Amino acid sequence: xxxxxxxxxxxxxxxxxxxxxxxxxxxxxxxxxxxxxxxxxxxxxxxxxxxxxxxxxxxxxxxxxxxxxxxxxxxxxxxxxxxxxxxxxxxxxxxxxxxxxxxxxxxxxxxxxxxxxxxxxxxxxxxxxxxxxxxxxxxxxxxxxxxxxxxxxxxxxxxxxxxxxxxxxxxxxxxxxxxxxxxxxxxxxxxxxxxxxxxxxxxxxxxxxxxxxxxxxxxxxxxxxxxxxxxxxxxxxxxxxxxxxxxxxxxxxxxxxxxxxxxxxxxxxxxxxxxxxxxxxxxxxxxxxxxxxxxxxxxxxxxxxxxxxxxxxxxxxxxxxxxxxxxxxxxxxxxxxxxxxxxxxxxxxxxxxxxxxxxxxxxxxxxxxxxxxxxxxxxxxxxxxxxxxxxxxxxxxxxxxxxxxxxxxxxxxxxxxxxxxxxxxxxxxxxxxxxxxxxxxxxxxxxxxxxxxxxxxxxxxxxxxxxxxxxxxxxxxxxxxxxxxxxxxxxx
Numbered sequence: 411x412x413x414x415x416x417x418x419x420x421x422x423x424x425x426x427x428x429x430x431x432x433x434x435x436x437x438x439x440x441x442x443x444x445x446x447x448x449x450x451x452x453x454x455x456x457x458x459x460x461x462x463x464x465x466x467x468x469x470x471x472x473x474x475x476x477x478x479x480x481x482x483x484x485x486x487x488x489x490x491x492x493x494x495x496x497x498x499x500x501x502x503x504x505x506x507x508x509x510x511x512x513x514x515x516x517x518x519x520x521x522x523x524x525x526x527x528x529x530x531x532x533x534x535x536x537x538x539x540x541x542x543x544x545x546x547x548x549x550x551x552x553x554x555x556x557x558x559x560x561x562x563x564x565x566x567x568x569x570x571x572x573x574x575x576x577x578x579x580x581x582x583x584x585x586x587x588x589x590x591x592x593x594x595x596x597x598x599x600x601x602x603x604x605x606x607x608x609x610x611x612x613x614x615x616x617x618x619x620x621x622x623x624x625x626x627x628x629x630x631x632x633x634x635x636x637x638x639x640x641x642x643x644x645x646x647x648x649x650x651x652x653x654x655x656x657x658x659x660x661x662x663x664x665x666x667x668x669x670x671x672x673x674x675x676x677x678x679x680x681x682x683x684x685x686x687x688x689x690x691x692x693x694x695x696x697x698x699x700x701x702x703x704x705x706x707x708x709x710x711x712x713x714x715x716x717x718x719x720x721x722x723x724x725x726x727x728x729x730x731x732x733x734x735x736x737x738x739x740x741x742x743x744x745x746x747x748x749x750x751x752x753x754x755x756x757x758x759x760x761x762x763x764x765x766x767x768x769x770x771x772x773x774x775x776x777x778x779x780x781x782x783x784x785x786x787x788x789x790x791x792x793x794x795x796x797x798x799x800x801x802x803x804x805x806x807x808x809x810x811x812x813x814x815x816x817x818x819x820x821x822x823x824x825x826x827x828x829x830x831x832x833x834x835x836x837x838x839x840x841x842x843x844x845x846x847x848x849x850x851x852x853x854x855x856x857x858x859x860x861x862x863x864x865x866x867x868x869x870x871x872x873x874x875x876x877x878x879x880x881x882x883x884x885x886x887x888x889x890x891x892x893x894x895x896x897x898x899x900x901x902x
Contacts, residue, residue, distance in 0.1 A: 432797045434899055438516055438892035440809055444856030444885050445523040447822065450489060450559065451479035451530075461827035461852040465559035466566055469546045473568045475537070477546050480530030483638075484881040485820035487559045488547035490638045491534050492624070495583040496686040497882040498527035499654070500757065502590035503696075504890030507761055511897040520889055521598065528591045528606060531584055535613045537570075542577050542584075542616065544569045544630050549637050556840030558821055560828040563837070569633045576622025579640040582647030583689075585614035589654035607658055614651045621648075642688040645675035650689035653696045668697065669708045681715040682722055682731055684754045686883045691719055695758045695765075702769040720762055721775035723788050728776050738801045738866040739791050746876035749796065749806060749861035750884050756789045757887035760894055763789075786894075786901060793895055796858060796888075801866040808880070809855035816849035817872040819879035823854040824872055844872060858884045 446459040450466045469489070470477030481497065483490045501524040509517055534543040551564045571577050588610035595603040623640040625631050649668060656664035672678075677690060684691035694716035700706045701713045721727045723741075733755075734742045743751045763785035766773060773780040791799075798805045798813065805811040808818060817824070824843055825835050830851075835843070850872075857880035862868040869877050895901065 432794060432895075432899075434793070434892050434896040435513075437793075437797060437807060437810055438512070438889065438896050439519075440807065440856030441858070441885050441888050441892055442516065442519045442523055442856065444808075444854065444858075444880070445481065445526065445882065447854045447857065448481045448483075448882055449479075449526060450482055450487075459855070461829060462822065463560040463828045465562070466546070469566050470533075470543075470568045471566075473543075473570055475533070475543070475568070477530075477533055477543060477568050479526070479533070480546075481527060481882050482559065483883075485818070485823075485875070485879045486549070486552050487557070487562050487564070487821060488545065488549050488552050488637075489530075490545050490549075490634070491531070491543065492580050492583060492634075492638050492640070493686040493881070493883050494527060495531055495580070495587040497886045498524060498531060498587035499583065499590050499650075500754075500883065500886035501527065501889060502587065502594040503757075503761075504887065504893065505594040506590065507764065508890035508893040511893040516893065516896075521594065524591055524594060525602075528588060531587055532605070532609060535581070535584055535588075535609055535616075538609075538612055538616050539573060539619075541570050541572050542581055542613075544571055544577075544580060544624060545633055549633065555837035556821055556825070556844045557835060557837055558825040558828065558840075560822075561834035563834075567633075569630045571624060571627055571630060573616070574620050575624075575627045576620045576644070577624040577627075578617045578621050578644035579647040580624040581613050581617035581620075582644065582651040585610045585617055585651035586647070586654040586689075588613060589651070589658040592658050610651075610655060610658065614655055617644075617648060617651060638686070640687060642680070642683070643676075645671075646677075646680075646689040646693065649675055649677060649693045650696075653693050656700070657696065665706065665708065668712070672711060677712070677715065681719050682733070684758055685750060691716075691755070691758055694719065695762050698762065699765050702765050702771070716762060717773065717775070720759065720773050720785060721778075723759060723785070724775060724778065724780065727778050734864075736862070736864055736866045738795065738862075740795050740800070740862065740866065741788075741792055742864050747860035747879070747881070747884070748863070749858055750881060752792050752796075752861075753858065753884050753887045753891070756792045756891050759785050760789045760891055764894075783901075789891060790895065790901060793888075793891060796861075800862070802862065802868050804868065804870070806859055806861050808857040808859065809853050815859060815870040815878055817847075817870060817878065818850060818854065818857065818859055819872045819875040820850070820854055820857070823850040823852045823857075826851045854880065856885065858888060860884075 592607035697712040763782040
């Protein structure tokens with residue numbers, strides 16, 4: 411049988427040499443800097459995104475607790491703890507596995523970005539085993555206004571779940587974030603690392619003891635949904651949390667948990683997915699490291715699933731599933747915000763390639779075998795696509811290169827800085843700015859936005875949120891990816 415035109419087209423794109431030389435060091439620095447633009451709370455003197463100011467200094471007040479700090483998830487002013495925890499996990503994983511590719515300065519700034527998240531996540535689980543905090547801010551009220559965070563006047567209601575309310579997905583992700591961060595901080599902040607690990611263990615206990623989705627609780631469902639409903643369920647987060655605790659502690663309890671629950675928790679399904687809602691692909695790749703390094707035979711099924719995922723990125727293999735690519739070579743999955751999927755999947759591909767290299771192995775896909783560099787070439791194509799090697803000839807990272815979107819779906823970037831215009835912009839006045847054709851007055855440097863559609867088309871207006879909205883969980887996995895190519899700029 412002759413290979414299809416689609417397969418030949420994709421292969422040609424993947425093997426295409428980079429048309430434009432890119433400064434991956436600059437991309438790395440800016441991908442980390444972006445997080446300073448998303449900060450909530452009282453900003454430090456070292457704040458480099460100087461157009462931002464203090465915001466949301468009374469968060470948690472309605473529940474008589476301190477929930478000041480953390481990150482706004484995207485272009486709005488809500489703090490959703492579920493995606494924030496995933497962001498922290500990915501920043502930590504970038505630090506753990508790709509730190510050797512970073513400069514000391516980059517390592518330091520990435521840990522600062524991570525600590526801004528973990529300091530806050532510790533607050534969200536500070537009242538365990540009785541209560542876990544879910545979110546701060548009323549999403550619908552916030553989304554009805556276009557206001558910068560420094561002077562927003564929408565309700566800052568904090569939402570919590572009390573035991574025995576189920577929260578396995580939320581608590582499982584927070585446990586994963588704290589466990590991963592405990593590894594990242596082990597050398598530089600050993601006492602802080604111990605605190606993180608202790609709280610990770612207790613948070614996982616809550617997740618496992620009160621099984622169910624956090625959005626199944628009526629008192630938080632309407633606050634979280636439809637924005638960050640746990641559509642994929644909670645079992646993947648239990649495996650994810652256990653996998654990180656196994657790596658952080660080496661405790662056999664977590665190994666046995668992973669072995670005993672893999673099939674019951676559906677790890678044989680959805681293994682091609684990875685993101686803030688679905689952790690199955692990440693669980694497989696993370697656990698594969700232990701198999702490569704320690705030969706943990708009991709966990710082999712996880713590595714097998716990771717290999718199936720990796721094989722799916724090569725159209726010439728004969729597996730049951732294959733990933734799709736746009737005509738311009740971008741990894742594509744149905745849904746909005748394509749660069750969100752691409753960023754998370756690219757991290758997994760690059761990480762798995764690293765595990766293969768360090769164990770002197772190759773990827774086996776039936777009758778086809780691939781060297782680790784074959785996986786890296788796929789990721790290189792994605793990275794270069796972000797930075798301008800795409801049909802639009804546009805950088806999808808704000809502030810990188812000469813051509814990048816000047817109208818992004820982000821309240822703080824689009825409204826004049828409080829440092830420039832002290833008077834507050836009201837809810838309705840902000841919508842005039844939202845609809846304006848004028849470029850953003852503030853540059854959210856390093857923000858990687860949602861990106862193009864299946865046909866590589868892109869509508870670069872702030873009114874088109876799916877294309878132009880940045881999120882913390884797009885940038886977080888790209889930190890590790892940019893770090894690798896920073897140290898291997900001539901890879902082809």
